Amino acid sequence: MKFIAIVGTNASKSYNRRLLHFMKKHFAAKAEIVIKEIKEYPLFCEDFDETPHSIMELATEIDHSDGVIFATPEYDHGIPAALKSIIEWLSYDVHPLTNRPVMIVGASLGNLGTVYAQDDLRRILDSPGLGPYVLPGHQFLLGHAPSAFDKNDNLNDDRTISWLDTCFDGFIKYVVSINSMAGRNNQADATTGASSKPRETPVIVDLRINESTVDASTSASKTDKTNDYGIDEKTFGLVKSSVDETTGASSSNAEQETSERPVIVNLRQPKMAVKADSVTGASQA
Template sequence: MNKFVAIVGSNSNKSTNRELLQYMQKHFQNQAEIELVEIKGLPIFKKSADRFVPQEAKDIATKIEAADGVIIATPEYDHSITAALTSALAWLSYGIHPFVDKPVMITGASYGSLGSSRAQSQLRQILDSPELKARIMPSSEFLLGHSLQAFDEDENLKDPNEVKQLDGLFKDFVQFVNISKQLNNANVVNKHKAEQFSWDKD
């Protein structure tokens, strides 16, 4: 059985993105082992002369490296991902590079009708950057709109069409992860390039 890390892309104590990942953890427990990972304990990203990386970021990196794949649930603020998620991804590409060639599924929930569509698009671009270079599942979006009303009292998704779509996307992600395991011939080179990359150099 595959083991996935599910990153809550918010530092809010009450987040419907956390609820979505908790639902996925329970709903797909017979298909994969999903561990929720919080970013709210991370400090705001800051470069330092000694390239210091906080232990919290190193611990998350270790979990990502050991996982078969990563699921990220992002809210949308001002048409973008949260500052907390931006900062977390910066730490996870600063001297450590756990995302290189790692299969990633992007999901998201928002209070409005668009379901974090712009934030998900932005997150794709960030994950494809030279420092991160994740392997993002193509042609897939799970956009949970009106998320405050999306779950019942048992924390299950109410809309059967949403459940059906998520079931299909998750099944595709499992297949994507299994295929990706055969596509790591350039992983050593890709990781080296990520480690050598710097925006400070010409």
């Protein structure tokens, strides 16, 4: 499994960079983590005739990965402008984050450990043209960062490391679930560590649940709680509620049969088509 890890600042000294390098070493047996610096990329601007080659290369690397990890500091309760610029590039002409599993971590000097910045980043990633699957329920917030690392740049608190382990293991399970539901081939390439088959669009996602049987005495529906991929859909909130026509009770699609039709998900994203009118300055879509 291969992840692209983005250092969310262009500063030369960064605790978030140190955190990602620790994760790369600490989780080497579980996944390959490729760390990308954002200080080398141009500031986003629509005046470019075409997307810069460096941005296209980053988009290609993301598209051939199994997921993305953002490590963000917190500036004025938000993410740095340099990180926002990269995200703008990745939602303008290319869309490698669409339907891509994402994990967010962060380190800061204060008590709260980038909680506001992470919330800001989650909100931004929910924008049109982005649309990744952000890992829910596993927030790694590293506060008091100057004292959190030893002289070898390793985290020095066992409880902190244990929580990071929990978050990362949860992310791996999340990636497997998302990629399985999207019909992706997660067999890792022996030379690159990336999935052997990149995403194709559109993707046909078969969400059919195994055929249920009805108990003759109670008329209750019985079915397996996993879908055709063997994934428990309750794990990551993929259960859809429905109403029993006879009782009016609400039930989930993990307990009640859904239709035998696959769901077709079109992952194509249009190029951002907002340009300023040269006369009035108004946006034209």
